[in-house]
Amino acid sequence: MKLVTTKAVDKPPRCPRCGRQHQKWYRYAECRFKALWAAGSGPWASFSDCPRGRTIQLYDTREEAERAKEFIDKWMCGGLCCRAHRVVYIGATGL
Ligand SMILES: [Zn+2]
Numbered sequence: 001m002k003l004v005t006t007k008a009v010d011k012p013p014r015c016p017r018c019g020r021q022h023q024k025w026y027r028y029a030e031c032r033f034k035a036l037w038a039a040g041s042g043p044w045a046s047f048s049d050c051p052r053g054r055t056i057q058l059y060d061t062r063e064e065a066e067r068a069k070e071f072i073d074k075w076m077c078g079g080l081c082c083r084a085h086r087v088v089y090i091g092a093t094g095l
């Protein structure tokens, strides 16, 4: 019996901001969403839009991104946190 393996995460879509094909999800997220920094890999993003600047953590699944958001909602993401956190799917074009 063949088990279905977890599918590899696709490459990010072509970047509508610079027109390039970024090879890494975090590079794509940083460029497209003008983030101070982005980390991780995958199409599910936990955004922090708090005053110190936008930061993005990336995950393969929505559950992981939601969990990360809950965590920063509870513990704050930094010194100027105003809880401007959200989970965004960044895998689709035309967002
Ligand atoms: Zn770009």
Ligand SMILES: [Zn+2]
Binding pocket: 048, 049, 050, 072, 076, 077, 078, 080, 081, 082, 083, 084, 085
């Ligand atoms: Zn915050």
